[in-house]
Amino acid sequence: GTVVEARQERGRGSVATVLVQRGTLKIGDVFIAGAEWGRVRALMDDHGRNVEEAGPSIPVEVLGFQGPPSAGDDFVVVDDEARAREIAEYRQRVDREKRAAAATRGTLEQMFTQIKEGVASELPVVVKADAQGSVEAIAASLDKMSTDEVRVRLLHGAVGGITESDVTLARASGGLIIGFNVRANPQARELAKRDGVDIRYYSIIYDALDDIKQMLSGMLAPELREKFLGYAEIREVFNITRVGKVAGCYVTEGVVKRGAGVRLLRDDVVIHEGRLKTLKRFKDEVREVQHGYECGMAFENYDDIKVGDVIEAFEVEEVTREL
Secondary structure, three states: OEEEEEEEOOOOEEEEEOOOOOOOOOOOEEEEOOOOOEEEEEEOOOOOOOEEEEEEOEEEEEEEEOOOOOOOEEEEEEEOOOHHHHHHHHHHHHHHHHHHHHHHHHHEEEEEEHHHHHEEEEEEEEEEEOOOHHHHHHHHHHHHHHOOOOOOOEEEEEEEEEEHHHHHHHHHHHHHEEOOOOOOOOHHHHHHHOOOOOEEEOOOOOOOOHHHHHHHHHHHEEEEEEEEEEEEEEEEEEEEOOOOEEEEEEEEEEEEEOOOOOEEEOOEEEEEEEEEEEEEEEOEEEEEEEOOOOOEEOOOOOOOOOOOOOOEEEEEEEOOOOO
């Protein structure tokens, strides 16, 4: 048969809805489903009634899993527990190796991609939930949040409590763990505390998505926005020993600040852009000069200034962006 849905239930353990496709499933049968195995403890039909067996095309709830399978896993009855355990352990080992390889490869690829592009950032996430439908819903929503600059990388998504292997996977990738209606076992909590892995618990999907959205927004490079400060007209040019040319100016609009960005305009054409090296009132260095006052200015590494030129002062602000 095939696993249609799987979930973790208090007092019942791992429960899966299975659609029988061939043969008859009975209580006591030993089975394999993906990387999990078990023995059928109980069967329930779609009305919640206990049944002894289920034939082809009949969906039933199966109790008796050692761990939660994934939706879409093949469900196969085998001869004995030893064989079932052997197959399950092999599949679990292969899954662990694949996840570890993906985590290592992901971090290396992420590093090289960011070096190459200088733009993309990733947020690695492990998702554990009480039902397969919840895992899929969260995974689909996280995927939709990704943009060209920031993206969520789902390291692993499965039904069941949070284990040490989940913490190890998150730590290797610098990611976090989302637990939806599930909790970490004591060993996983201790490991996460020791290794600084962030585990976040939720019972409402939108709360989880809002938190992830905030994290991604924090990873966006801030928008640089220019703010106009003021204009100053050059009325005199002085040659000062060991300083170079200093412009005697009159602030005609706004304010000029020391350390601000400046543009030199000649006949309304920008001929230089740089920063102010000095800003003086009489002989004193000042932080700013307001409209209607005179001052002396000198540019960093530039002295081609003339009477009649106009200095435009501006500053660049960083504006936090949101998704």
